Amino acid sequence: MKNRQTDKQLIKNIAITIIIFIIVESLLYGGLLSRQFRSLLIPVCINVILAVSLNLTTGFLGELTLGHAGFMSVGAYTGALVTLNMNLPMAIEFPVALFAGGIAAAIFGVIIGVPVLRLRGDYLAIVTLAFGEIIKSIINSMKITNGAMGLSGIELHANYKHFAYVFALTVITIFAIKNMVHSRQGRAVCAIRDNYIAAEAVGISVSRFKVMAFVVAAFFAGIAGVIYSHNVGTLKPTTFDYNKSIEILVIVVLGGMGSIRGSVIAAIILTVLPELLRSADEFRMLLYAIVLIVMMIFNSSQIKQRILSSEILSRLRRVKKEA
Amino acid sequence: MALLEVKNLGISFGGLRAVDDFNISIEKGCLYGLIGPNGAGKTTVFNMLTGVYLPTDGSIILDGNNVVGKNPAQICQSGIARTFQNIRLFGKMSVLDNVKVALHNEYSYSLGSGILHLNKYKKTETAMNERALEILKVFDMNEQAHILSSNLPYGKQRKLEIARALATNPKLLLLDEPAAGMNPNETAELMDTISLIRDKFDITILLIEHDMKLVSGICEQLTVLNFGMVLTTGTPEAVLNDPEVVTAYLGE
Numbered sequence: 001m002k003n004r005q006t007d008k009q010l011i012k013n014i015a016i017t018i019i020i021f022i023i024v025e026s027l028l029y030g031g032l033l034s035r036q037f038r039s040l041l042i043p044v045c046i047n048v049i050l051a052v053s054l055n056l057t058t059g060f061l062g063e064l065t066l067g068h069a070g071f072m073s074v075g076a077y078t079g080a081l082v083t084l085n086m087n088l089p090m091a092i093e094f095p096v097a098l099f100a101g102g103i104a105a106a107i108f109g110v111i112i113g114v115p116v117l118r119l120r121g122d123y124l125a126i127v128t129l130a131f132g133e134i135i136k137s138i139i140n141s142m143k144i145t146n147g148a149m150g151l152s153g154i155e156l157h158a159n160y161k162h163f164a165y166v167f168a169l170t171v172i173t174i175f176a177i178k179n180m181v182h183s184r185q186g187r188a189v190c191a192i193r194d195n196y197i198a199a200e201a202v203g204i205s206v207s208r209f210k211v212m213a214f215v216v217a218a219f220f221a222g223i224a225g226v227i228y229s230h231n232v233g234t235l236k237p238t239t240f241d242y243n244k245s246i247e248i249l250v251i252v253v254l255g256g257m258g259s260i261r262g263s264v265i266a267a268i269i270l271t272v273l274p275e276l277l278r279s280a281d282e283f284r285m286l287l288y289a290i291v292l293i294v295m296m297i298f299n300s301s302q303i304k305q306r307i308l309s310s311e312i313l314s315r316l317r318r319v320k321k322e323a
Numbered sequence: 324m325a326l327l328e329v330k331n332l333g334i335s336f337g338g339l340r341a342v343d344d345f346n347i348s349i350e351k352g353c354l355y356g357l358i359g360p361n362g363a364g365k366t367t368v369f370n371m372l373t374g375v376y377l378p379t380d381g382s383i384i385l386d387g388n389n390v391v392g393k394n395p396a397q398i399c400q401s402g403i404a405r406t407f408q409n410i411r412l413f414g415k416m417s418v419l420d421n422v423k424v425a426l427h428n429e430y431s432y433s434l435g436s437g438i439l440h441l442n443k444y445k446k447t448e449t450a451m452n453e454r455a456l457e458i459l460k461v462f463d464m465n466e467q468a469h470i471l472s473s474n475l476p477y478g479k480q481r482k483l484e485i486a487r488a489l490a491t492n493p494k495l496l497l498l499d500e501p502a503a504g505m506n507p508n509e510t511a512e513l514m515d516t517i518s519l520i521r522d523k524f525d526i527t528i529l530l531i532e533h534d535m536k537l538v539s540g541i542c543e544q545l546t547v548l549n550f551g552m553v554l555t556t557g558t559p560e561a562v563l564n565d566p567e568v569v570t571a572y573l574g575e
Contacts, residue, residue: 176438183437183444184427184451187416191424194413201373201407202425202491203399212434258415 017171021164028163036275038160042231044271045170046224051251051263052177053220058249059258060181061213062193064125066245067112067132068221073240074108074135075101075222076229077145080154083230094157098169098226105222106215108135113214117207132245140237150236151229158230166227173220178260180216189213190258254295269295324387326351326527327372327495332381334371341367342551345381349495349544354521355529356542356559360572363548365531366408369497372529373405374398386494400428404493406484408500408531414473418464418483421472422455425490429454455490461523462486462516478509482516489524496520498530502537510534514541535573539563547572 024041027033033041054068079101086093112131116124139145158166180186188209191199196206229235251270255262273291277284298304325348332345342364349355357365370376372383374395383390390398404425413421430451436444459465462482467475472483481501488496501517502510514537521528532538538545538559545562547554549571555562562568 179438179440180434183434184423184430184432184447185434185437187420187424188427190416190420191413194415195411197375197395198407198411198413198487199424200395201399201405201411202487203396203428204424205396 013175021167024163024167028160036278037272040272040275041160041163042158042166042227044268045166046228046231047248047251047267047271048170048264049173049220049224049227050248051255051267052174052260053217053224054248055252055255055258055260055263056177056180056189056217057213058252059256059263060186060193061189061210062257063120063210064122064249065128065214065217066125066242066249067128067130067135068217068248069240069242069244070112070128070132070135071105071108071218071221072225072228072244073139073237074218075105075225076235076240077139077151077225078104078222079226080151080229080235081144083155083157084151084153090155090157093155094165094230097157097230098223101226102219102222105225106219109215109218110211112218113211117210129242129245132240132242136237136240139240145235145237148237150234152234154229154233154235156230156233158227166231169223169227173223174260174264177216177220181260185209185212250292254292254299256299325349326353326386327529328382328384329372330382330384332368332371332378332383334367334376334379340551342371342548345548345551345553347546347553347556349527349529351494351527352521352525353527354517354541354543355527356538356545357529357531357548358533358538358545358572359548359554364551365548366499367551368548369405369499369531372398372497373403399491399493402492402494403497404488404491404495405497406481406488406499406501408503410477410480410484412472412480412483412487414471416472417469418459418472418475419452419455419468421483421487422458422490423451425487426451426454429490429492458486458490461489461520478505478513481505481513485516485520489520489526493526496526496528498528498532500531500533502532502534507536510537513537517541535563 028038028041050068050072054065057063057065079097082097082100083093086096112128116127119127140148145151181190188199188204189212191204192206192209200206251266252263254270255264255266274284274288277287280287327347327349329345329347333343334341345368357368359365367376371378374390374393374397378391385402388401390401390403393401413424416424430447432443432447456465456468459468462485464479464482464486467479472480475483485498485501498517502513505513517528517530518541520526530542542559544556545559546556547562547568554567554571555565563573
């Protein structure tokens, strides 16, 4: 019975994914999207991947990490260097870059994950912040990354023309993280969040699963980085400072800690919103901040709960079920 | 040979000798009670048995193997499970998931098959669900399997903690004040449950308790701890009538 239920859920998820894809593709090829919004497609996907992966450490493991941009930059530079030094067709080059970027970021996930195992809460947050800055400084001073000048002329393997690939990668990320959370390993991670002493007492190796969460999150942040570098074409170390990390964290908090769907929706809203507000000119960032505050209040207030549990919605749901 | 053999166990926190020369020998299948006034070191003993504290000296032999120096997760895997004095559930997880977390080492599949939902994942998860529900049924909680564990009433939370500990398939179960905060009816029910699980799961139980009715009702052996030292050991009748115990703990 349980299996049939999950299968139904799976079919529903796949259907939603395909519908979204068809809508976006038809908008894109029907010429209905302005240049402005067309250029936002890939950044939305990048932010979705970043937010969903950060949610694994922040929402599910319950540890505040402020160095996600660091992992992203490792992936971005590794991927960029792969494509810059390989002259192969995109079909080979880009997957190799993605893989290399993900693995490189994952290795950094281990390097950072192991020493911070003993830290929790605020201390961990500060240390991850510092690690992000260290990665930035290292990139800034290395020859291969071309220092502060950054890399340029990276082939645009991930611009809007290749939306299908990027969309697929985003979907894969969401499914992978979602499935991980509902697996034996994911339960262990959530148990550590809820009570690490009890988790240890029922035989879960806390350090092992903490590192696992860090590594998986870093891997996907690396993937996002590779997409970013092949979308923009140029890389500068300053792009990946702590502001970027905070930006991702804001998405996760707004979407709700431990809610993957929330992360996805928040990532879309918070990426598109600044562009929508462009007409407000100098008040843009002010409005953005106000909208952010209002959304945060709305999200944690009773209003949302009431709307979600209101008559109309539940009736709608019932109708749907009967249909 | 006894299932648990503790010899000369002791721990110092700086200059404070919290537990000194603690000896206990628990036969397989026994229901053993550890009692004593507040601050006597009962929970400290539990923390040493489960690897939370590293004893300063002494040995803990479980089924012939010394477990001193192992971490809590390893000790759990070698067969000692516990509950906590202040309830420690996984509050944001469902009742079923709380038990399934404890089944972690009993059922296994790789992260890859979990992410890809391979056959192994589906089979193992189904088996885990069945096993978890079976354990919950013993506590009459299978109906509440999908409730968030923090939403359970207090008595049920205590039971869930026991169910979770049992799910790790222990040889020895340590219960730290299982009846704390329960009314007489709930305590009576709990006594039945404790005896029941001892027989049903074929395990040995060591419990800390202040409720003398529970202790004298179900325990077969008692050890009294006072100021970190063993005052006396014996059957409940003998121990509870011992004048020394009466002065130190029960009151005249």
